[in-house]
Amino acid sequence: MKKKGNRKIILEDKSEFYGYGFGSRDDRICELVFNTSMTGYQEILSDPSYTDQAVVMTYPLIGNYGMAADDYETSVPSVSALIVREYNDEPSNFRSERTLGQVMEAYGIAGISGIDTRALTRSIRDYGTRRALITDADTPLPWGLAMLRDHPLPTDAVSRVSCRERQVYYHTEDIIGTGALTSYFTSKKKSRHVVAVDCGMKRNIVRSLLRRGCEVTVVPWNTPAQEIRALRPDGILVSNGPGNPEDVPETITAVRSLLGSYPVFGICLGHQILSLAYGAKTYKLKFGHRGGNHPVRDLETGRIEITSQNHSYAVYEESLADTPLRATHINLLDRTIEGVSSPSDRAFGVQYHPESAPGPQDSGYLFDRFLQLL
Secondary structure (H helix, E strand, O other), X not given: XXXXXXEEEEEOOOOEEEEEEEEEOOOEEEEEEEEOOOOOHHHHHOXXXXXXXXXXXXOOEEOOOOEOHHHOOOOOOOEOEEEOOEEOOOOOOOOOOEOHHHHHHHOOOEEEEOOXXXXXXXXXXXXXXXXXXXXXXXXXXXXXXXXXXXXXXXXXXXXXHOOOOOEEXXXXXXXOOOOOOHXXXXXXXXXXEEEEEEOOOOHHHXXXXXXXXXXXXXXXXXXXXXXXXXXXXXXXXXXXXXXXXXXXXXXXXXXXXXXXXEOEEEEOHHHHHHHHHOOOOEEEEEEEEEEEEEEEEEOOOOOEEEEEEEEEEEEOOHXXXXXXXXXXXXXXXXXXXXXXXXXHHOEEEEOOOOOOOOOOOOOOHHHHHHHHHO
């Protein structure tokens, strides 16, 4: 490709993509993925599930509405890089407080614009997710390939993005901390207590529970089952998060110990952890599911939802045969499992994101379904 710009991406297959840097100018070794969402770059940037990944945005214009304090999904974004066709550094939005580039520089997130994102996305679709080095344009290719060869991606992403200590939120408290959500809550029923295991949880999961009148206790990813029991929950939620679900055996063990004692709801990584706790198997997808337009069929009702997704792994359908789990949802694009359930244990999980942020609102009913089990 013709050299144009001051930054470039080096892939493991020796291909190079040149562009212009924004955000942090530090070198980054990360996993290259793509997201097809047309809006919501701030929520994508601040989703902990993207830890150690470089996200290629297929929508061409990014940055045009800036960044707003109330829209973050985590307080410290951990994505490695953002790759875009056109970056806008002069946002037009009355809610904007900082530019995307300013936020990325503050949190050490590398950015490249001017990339042929269509060609890069096709490369990921054809050859799968791969590691990439984001570096200066004059970095020698042999040096870059050696860096990729000698620096494998870490496997401790969940431990780095999970909370460090227990956090409690009541239904009159805003998780962002900028104001009360009292106006959202009209129920006078006694609050139901949900313990949420934080594997890299998005804020809107907690907001979704708070809006339904719950008290939410968030605990770190490696909290033992006996400590969760001591909190006397009405139900347990296992959150989304980054990486391979097999990298968190502590969480799998804890969930396995709790099954049958409490209703359990797993979201994304939590869905995979729930499945592994029952003895099912997971595998890595070729290029994953990331975007806000994935059609999913509810096998019980026949209803089709348009869903928000962000994951690299899925559950082997065949591995459910020897478990109490049954498939409840299926992806209509590639027929992968999108939901499982064990009615006798009051446990279920979905591979997609009912809290959206960003994305369609079709799947919010799943929080209501969870609360009905409490």
